[in-house]
Amino acid sequence: MKQRFVVVDLETTGNSPKKGDRIIQIAAVVIENEEIIDQYTTFVNPCVPIPSFIEELTGINDEMVKQAPLFEEVAPELTRILKDSIFVAHNVLFDLNFLQSEFNRVGCPEFVGLNVDTVELAKVLLPTSDSYKLFELTECLAIKHDRPHQADSDALVTAELLLQFINQTRELPLVTLEKLAKLSIGLKSNLNEIFEDILTEKRNHLENLSEHLEVFKGIALRKKNKKYSNYNYREKKEYPLHQHDKQKLLSNGIKHYEVRDGQHEMMDTVYEAFRLNKHAMIEAGTGIGKSIAYLLPSIYFSKTENQPILISTHTIQLQDQLLNTELKKLEKVLSFPFKAVVLKGKQHYINLFKFEQTLYEADQQYDTILTKMQLLVWLIHTETGDIDEVNLSSGGKIFWNRIRHDGWHLSKERDPWIAKDFYLYARREAENADIVITNHSMLLLDLIQKQQLFKEFNYVVIDEAHHFEKTSRGFLGEKLEYIPSKFFCSQLGSYEKKQLFYQLEVMVQKQKISLKMPTFELDFIIAELETEIDELFTIIAEKLLKNEKKNKGHHKLQIRLSNKLLKEKSLQPILFAAERVISSVNQIRSGLEERLSQLKKISEKLSEKDKALLEEVFSYDHELVSFKHSIQHLLLEQTNEFVYWLEGDMRAIPNSISIQAQPISVSEKLSKEFFAKRKSVILTSATLTVKDSFRFFENELGLHQFADLIKKQIPSPFPYxxxxxxxxxxxxxxxxxxxxxxxxxxxxxxxxxxxxxxxxxxxxxxxxxxxxxxxxxxxxxxxxxxxxxxxxxxxxxxxxxxxxxxxxxxxxxxxxxxxxxxxxxxxxxxxxxxxxxxxxxxxxxxxxxxxxxxxxxxxxxxxxxxxxxxxxxxxxxxxxxxxxxxxxxxxxxxxxxxxxxxxxxxxxxxxxxxxxxxxxxxxxxxxxxxxxxxx
Known part of the structure; x- marks a missing residue:
């Protein structure tokens, strides 16, 4: 790569030169022919005091800059260094804009040229990174970073980061790089310069695609892991009953293993509950090592009894810890193989058919372009297709809603990507696993959607169990928020959707079928719906703000929608507005279903692009059904089993407004439809008792109805x-x-x-x-x-x-x-x-x-x-x-x-x-x- 890059980093007294903030240190690193050839750094006298926060952050104080040159003295040298170069920085808009402002202030010409943002490049090339802060990226990539937040150190590591990213870009498959180069024109910095240069290089050489990758329909994918392919290894394994055996087993495979009697006691309790087909509540104090304490007996029981064990957690972090840390330890400990997988709801997985079709669209929205680029890179690394792996922006999450999996509305076999589908792969892997890890919400799908995803799982461990009742309430309730509702309507009425509806009309007319509701009329009703939703939430906002005096100055505003209140005259405008929204939704659905029913009949004749469009419209129709159900339940068809309320934050009205409902009790439902249908459920947490009694959670979860419930309190081993x-x-x-x-x-x-x-x-x-x-x-x-x-x-x-x-x-x-x-x-x-x-x-x-x-x-x-x-x-x-x-x-x-x-x-x-x-x-x-x- 022949371009000359100059990597710049500034330390400043604040974020705004217009308000008097100034530069206190400048560093520039020059790269030519992909080698660092020069470095320049200097303190700068800002002529204003350095705030204590900046001093704490950077280590630079007033004494250090007192004798330093003024900015106007170093500006000519900076201009010389930057000439005919690409300006590079980590968050380039800050450094470049600040520098341009200072050039202006002292009467120097501004920098003219291209720029590259290593934050933007990191987001594309490292889509799964938890953070794009410089210090955390260098830590992740093992780049030595001696003095974070000092310009000379930051500029040097940013230069090393850029060189690593250039090499990573070279390693990308040609088909991926071609798509990135095309999309990168819509980014904020000039990454297309890097992508195009490397693309030219790669086209001049024959590419050997990595054996881990495959290309299908122009998209490079990582091949599925064959480690567990056709796995069906079940064999009775003798559970280590004696303390000595457990200690020997664990100390042999886990470095620095500490013997904890409480951990062994919990293992035995879990195994015994499974063996006797009983439910159990186990409070395990901090330091017990409860993850290993339930995983080890779960694996032994699964192997011995040929029964898969389902592990449910509240947080994604714990799911990752179980799969990537705790179970990895047990793989080293145990002398026999076992299979553990994570299974989530289908909305977590990418629909490759929909994604492929979006690549043909001419996008102008920044977040959509960046997200497409992230996903193209992610697909050459991921084996799961689970979006939780990707660090998406809020705008990226909006795009994700278009391409997430929601099943098949046309015949599954007509999806050309069916053999590559991540959700089906995850389901197949879970079907013959020993341990399946999921989350509380997924576990509760059985209760409301009757999907019976886990009908074969008779043995369950619920970790972070103190959240289970509250999660159940939220999952079995309803919540309608202003921003998502508004966004959903704006998506329906967007230019892309209007084009999509017109295409549907053309497709129907080709069959010589006339539509009762033409597309221009459908467009009008969608616009009406958006207005009606605004009106509904505006009336709710007025009601909340009138009630504000009762909130004693608190920002959180809430009104409970009791039966008595709903009959009051002041609430009737809300109910009338809700009815108008329902009427518009029904009309829109009627127009969509008219088109969908006709096109579904001839779906085998449609092109792939048309099928993908049709799948997307089916998804919108399903969302309309869900939207309508929420409004009906929340405002028009309330029941005594639920509590209903309006909520908002005074500082962000109407954006913060929501209408919510939750069941007052989930005890009966959980007891009859969850616990009674499973042979053994273990609930564990560090906080399950009050005054040494489990009674509170027993009653809340409906477990008080099980006379043979095992209850065990295992105190922390720490000498508090x-x-x-x-x-x-x-x-x-x-x-x-x-x-x-x-x-x-x-x-x-x-x-x-x-x-x-x-x-x-x-x-x-x-x-x-x-x-x-x-x-x-x-x-x-x-x-x-x-x-x-x-x-x-x-x-x-x-x-x-x-x-x-x-x-x-x-x-x-x-x-x-x-x-x-x-x-x-x-x-x-x-x-x-x-x-x-x-x-x-x-x-x-x-x-x-x-x-x-x-x-x-x-x-x-x-x-x-x-x-x-x-x-x-x-x-x-x-x-x-x-x-x-x-x-x-x-x-x-x-x-x-x-x-x-x-x-x-x-x-x-x-x-x-x-x-x-x-x-x-x-x-x-x-x-x-x-x-x-x-x-």
């Missing part, structure tokens, strides 16, 4: 009393006795002092976003933590995983979280030394589901607080407490600010449900001394 202390401040006001503002002020003052004592490394858990925001603002505005990084959910941008990673990167950081941060956050070691719980995690009594649940419990003559509210809060508290100690070497402090834990009769329920730890009631001064001594 030596690893942590629980501190309860005695100088914080009681939350029920003061205004929220006074309570928040006291909390903020304590947290500032604690953060200084712990030097950050603190996670603060809240039960409401509003309290989190007010506390964060008070701590930020105090000026006492200017050298700390404060990272707050909902304020700092990024996902939970991104916020957690950023927290771990900085020495002096405080992480504020609510809702999802109470569980699933794993920060082992010294990165987290202090956990602060601001309030006991009770659900608000006026929250629609809690309100309806409490009403139902009261109607049964029971106490709603002790039956539901308290146990639910205790379970959540246990989850929060579990964030601190994640390994046997962790140490830290837990602080509970809510004094109800000691001043109320029910407070002891929280204490009794966590491991035994020393508890101290202390003033702020005593707390700081304790923290400093302990840490």
């Amino acid at each position: 009393s030596e690893m942590t202390k629980l501190l309860i401040p005695n100088d914080i006001p009681e939350i029920r006795e003061v205004a929220v503002s006074e309570y928040v002020e006291a909390i903020a003052n304590h947290l500032i002092a604690i953060a200084q004592a712990t030097k950050g490394r603190m996670l603060v858990l809240f039960t409401s976003y509003d309290m989190l925001k007010k506390t964060y603002e008070l701590m930020k505005e105090s000026g006492l933590l200017d050298d700390f990084i404060l990272i707050a959910q909902g304020i700092t941008t990024g996902s939970r995983m991104r916020l957690t990673k950023n927290f771990q990167r900085f020495d002096k950081a405080v992480l504020f979280g609510t809702n999802s941060f109470w569980e699933g956050v794993d920060i082992p070691g010294e990165d987290l030394s202090c956990l602060s719980i601001v309030r006991l995690p009770f659900s608000p009594p006026d929250e629609p589901y809690t309100w309806a649940k409490n009403e139902a419990i009261q109607a049964e003559g029971k106490n709603p607080f002790s039956t539901y509210s308290l146990p639910e809060a205790v379970i959540r508290f246990k989850q929060g407490f579990g964030r601190l100690i994640r390994s046997g070497t962790d140490k830290g402090i837990v602080i509970v600010f809510d004094r109800r834990i000691e001043t109320t009769s029910y407070g002891n329920a929280f204490i009794r449900s966590i491991p035994s730890v020393p508890i101290e009631h202390v003033s702020l001064k005593e707390m700081i001394e304790t923290v400093e001594n302990w840490l």
Whole structure:
């Protein structure tokens, strides 16, 4: 490749040169003939102070740049270096635009030429990467990165990244590269220069396609793994009953294996429950190693009894961990082969027929172009066709909705890709596997769609079982949101869909059949539907905002749609709007079905392109059916078994609005239609008991009806009393006795002092976003933590995983979280030394589901607080407490600010449900001394 590239990286005081932000360091690396031939770097005096956050991030301070040249002094040299080059940067628009702005400011000519963004190139070539941040990419590709966030180091590794990407591009099959080159013209940076150059090279040489790949209909695919082909290896295997045998087996195959009696006890409980055909609930404390504890007996039982075992998890992360880590360990441990696969719902798998046809479309939408390129590269690597492997943008997910699998509406055999279909392959693999891993939602398909995907699975393990009841409620309920509804309608009315409907009309007319509803009329009704949906959600928005005063300033707005409320005059406009939406949906479906029924009769005569179009229209018709059913159930045909409500966020009306329904109880349904139809179901989690009793989850899941239910509590092997202390401040006001503002002020003052004592490394858990925001603002505005990084959910941008990673990167950081941060956050070691719980995690009594649940419990003559509210809060508290100690070497402090834990009769329920730890009631001064001594 003969182009000259100059890789540039800037460190700046902020993101906006127009607001006075300036460059503090510049680096440029010159590449010619794919070799680094020169490097240039300099500090730059910005003539403004460097913010503490930037100093923490980069390590560059005011003293280091005081004697550095001004930008106008280095600009001529930069202009010389960049001349006749392709400008390269990681996130090129930031560096290039910032530099152009500075050139303008000092009167230098702007850079004129092509640019390449290594972020964009990474997204195309590494579609499965979790992150496209420079530090994480270099870590993944084993590129040494000495000083992240210093320009000279960042520019050098970006140059090495570019060279690696050029080599990776050369390794792509010719057919893939041809399609990438054609699509890349629509990207934001000039990647087409790289693709076209390498394409020219490859066309001059005969290509030897890798033996792992095949080309079908112009698309390169990875061949399916033949490892388990026609696998049917079943043979009785003697389960290691004695502790010594288990220890010997596991220590031989697992490095640094630690003997844990609790793990062996859980193995025996799982195996015994399977053998006796009984259901079991097992609470396994942190550090037990519960994944291995249920996988090992599951494999032995499966081999011995010729029975497949289904493992269900709540999160994709745990599915991946089971398949790629825990089961890999057991492959080394066991002397016999076993087969384990992951099976998900068909919507997770790509429909290759639809995807192929979209490649012939002339796209102008950026996210669609980028996603097509990602998928073309992904298809030469994936063996599963599961989209969860791909890091899609939000726009990419929209495109995915067009090409995801939803079965066959025409005859399956007419799909030319049928032999390559990933979903069918996954189903076949699952049919003769020993262990099949899935998720709770997939497992619940049986209950609502009667698909009986798992009818042959009589033995099931449900991990993360504390989520199973809530997942069941969500899955058996309904949810209609404004943005997806609006998007669905806009897709129906898009230019592409109008063209598609006109093509259908032409196809029908060729059969000399006249249509009752011409396409122009169909277009009109689709436009009407979009307007009617806007009207429906506008009326709902007005109703929510009128109710805002009752929400006491909270951003989350909710109105429960009780039978009494639905009869009120104020709600009639919502019901009338819903009826108009249903009427339009019925008309659109009538027009589509008229076309589909005629064309289905002659589908064998259609071209492949026409068949793919037809499949897409069938998918839209199915979505219309689902959309109509949701509106009918949510607003027009309500039942007493469900709770219904309107919800929105005051800061994002109408975009945040949703209409929701959930069954008040899933106990009966799960009992009769799930547990009763299986021989043995094991439910396990670290949090299944309240005050050493399983009664709460037994009742919620319907397991109280099984008299022979096995219940086992296996405590954590960690010596908690030596690893942590629980501190309860005695100088914080009681939350029920003061205004929220006074309570928040006291909390903020304590947290500032604690953060200084712990030097950050603190996670603060809240039960409401509003309290989190007010506390964060008070701590930020105090000026006492200017050298700390404060990272707050909902304020700092990024996902939970991104916020957690950023927290771990900085020495002096405080992480504020609510809702999802109470569980699933794993920060082992010294990165987290202090956990602060601001309030006991009770659900608000006026929250629609809690309100309806409490009403139902009261109607049964029971106490709603002790039956539901308290146990639910205790379970959540246990989850929060579990964030601190994640390994046997962790140490830290837990602080509970809510004094109800000691001043109320029910407070002891929280204490009794966590491991035994020393508890101290202390003033702020005593707390700081304790923290400093302990840490």
